[in-house]
Amino acid sequence: MTEDDAALDGLPDDALLSASEDRAARPGAERELVYSVLRLFEVLKAFRRDRPRMTLTEVAEVTGLTRASARRFLLTLVHAGYAETDGKRFALTPRLLELGHAVMAASSVWDIARPVLAAVSDRLGESCYGAVLDGHEVLYVLHIPSARHLINVDLRVGSRTPAYCTSVGRVLLAGLVPAAAERLLATSRPAPRTPNTIITPGALVEAVDQARRQGWAIVDEELEPGLRSLSVPLHGRGGVTIGAINVCGPTSRVSLEELRTRFLRELLEAAARIQAAIE
Numbered sequence: 001m002t003e004d005d006a007a008l009d010g011l012p013d014d015a016l017l018s019a020s021e022d023r024a025a026r027p028g029a030e031r032e033l034v035y036s037v038l039r040l041f042e043v044l045k046a047f048r049r050d051r052p053r054m055t056l057t058e059v060a061e062v063t064g065l066t067r068a069s070a071r072r073f074l075l076t077l078v079h080a081g082y083a084e085t086d087g088k089r090f091a092l093t094p095r096l097l098e099l100g101h102a103v104m105a106a107s108s109v110w111d112i113a114r115p116v117l118a119a120v121s122d123r124l125g126e127s128c129y130g131a132v133l134d135g136h137e138v139l140y141v142l143h144i145p146s147a148r149h150l151i152n153v154d155l156r157v158g159s160r161t162p163a164y165c166t167s168v169g170r171v172l173l174a175g176l177v178p179a180a181a182e183r184l185l186a187t188s189r190p191a192p193r194t195p196n197t198i199i200t201p202g203a204l205v206e207a208v209d210q211a212r213r214q215g216w217a218i219v220d221e222e223l224e225p226g227l228r229s230l231s232v233p234l235h236g237r238g239g240v241t242i243g244a245i246n247v248c249g250p251t252s253r254v255s256l257e258e259l260r261t262r263f264l265r266e267l268l269e270a271a272a273r274i275q276a277a278i279e
Contacts, residue, residue, distance in 0.1 A: 039065060043073045044092070052177040053089040094135060094176065094184045109234065109242065110142045112277045116270050117144045117245060124266060126249035130234075132242075133172040136188040138163050141243070164190045164204055165197050167211075167219040167231040168246045174212035175233055175241025181208050197222045216268070218259050226251050230259045232267045235275055245271060 046062040047054065054062070060070040074090050077083035081095045110130050117128040121144045130142030137160045163169030164185060173181045182205055190199040198204055211217035216232045223229075229248035236242040247263055248254075254263070 039063070039069065040073050040076070043070065043077070044096075047092050049177050052179055053091040055089050059090065091179065094133075094180055109236075109274065109278050113142060113234075113245065113270075113274045114144070116273050117142065120144075120247065120266050120270050121146055124247060124263060126247050126254065126263075129168065129246040129248070131168045131172070131231075131244050131246060133163060133169070133175075134160070136163055136184060137161065138166055138169045138172065146249075161223060162188065162190070162193075164188050164199075165193055165219065165222040167217040167229045167248075168244045170208050170211040170217040170219070171215075171231045171233045171244045172241060173208045174217070178209070178212075181205075193223055194221050194225050196220060216264060218256065220256060221251065228254050228256065228259060230263050230267060232264075232271045234271055236278065245274070 042063045042065070043059060046059050051058075051062075056067055056071055056074060059065070059074060060067045063070060065073070074083060074085070077092075078085055078090070081093060083090050083092050085091075113130050117130065121128045125146055127146045128142075128144040129140050131138045131140045133139075140157055140159045140161075143157050161169065163173055173184065176184070185204050185208070186201065190197070190204065192199055198207055207217070216230065218228070218230050220228050227248060228251055229246055231244050231246040233241045234243045234245060245267060247267055
């Protein structure tokens with residue numbers, strides 16, 4: 001620790017956070033590595049489901065950084081929109097998902113999922129999808145059209161739908177820590193897409209909480225009239241939600257009872273097979 005760092009480290013949290021002094025990062029021993037970036041990753045990894053909000057001192061203790069260094073990294077993340085603070089505690093924001101969605105879209109997980117979902121689509125006779133969360137929206141990265149029906153749901157790879165009114169969006173939101181999901185919902189400006197669309201904040205939070213508790217979600221004519229869908233999450237190592245798989249169809253062909261029984265069994269089994277292959 002340098003003398004300047006030691007001086008800053010002796011300040012209480014509030015004084016340290018309000019200090020404007022910031023020094024250039026020290027060069028690393030290896031010219032090809034940017035050690036400040038490596039330390040920033042350690043700060044990001046410090047936030048977990050069991051500790052979504054931390055004080056500056058807590059972050060420093062978890063990462064092994066000085067409080068002065070931890071302060072610089074945290075304030076940099078806040079400035080970039082990837083973290084937020086109430087003046088005492090810090091938390092990561094859903095904007096971090098922007099960094100991950102493109103990687104997930106190209107990930108081999110969807111190569112693994114494709115034949116599994118193709119078999120599900122063939123057995124159920126309806127279209128299947130793979131998707132990731134991108135801010136307030138769902139980004140569809142895999143589409144298996146039904147071979148039995150000429151008219152399919154008009155969603156293709158690259159399509160986007162609001163997260164708040166789709167089953168796939170709700171299971172993806174359920175994969176976030178509750179506080180992050182609530183913040184995202186609070187800023188999503190929900191609007192009624194159909195008479196069935198849930199738009200009140202409390203009801204939306206409860207719908208996401210229900211998806212988190214039961215491990216799946218059904219949406220009945222909230223995105224479009226006459227369309228029902230079922231989604232389950234895909235989990236990677238450590239139980240982190242890395243995406244979701246979905247089956248949907250028109251109300252004229254797919255009953256709610258079918259979604260809750262045969263369709264749900266098929267989709268849960270598909271998720272288990274995909275997860276076993278990627279772990």
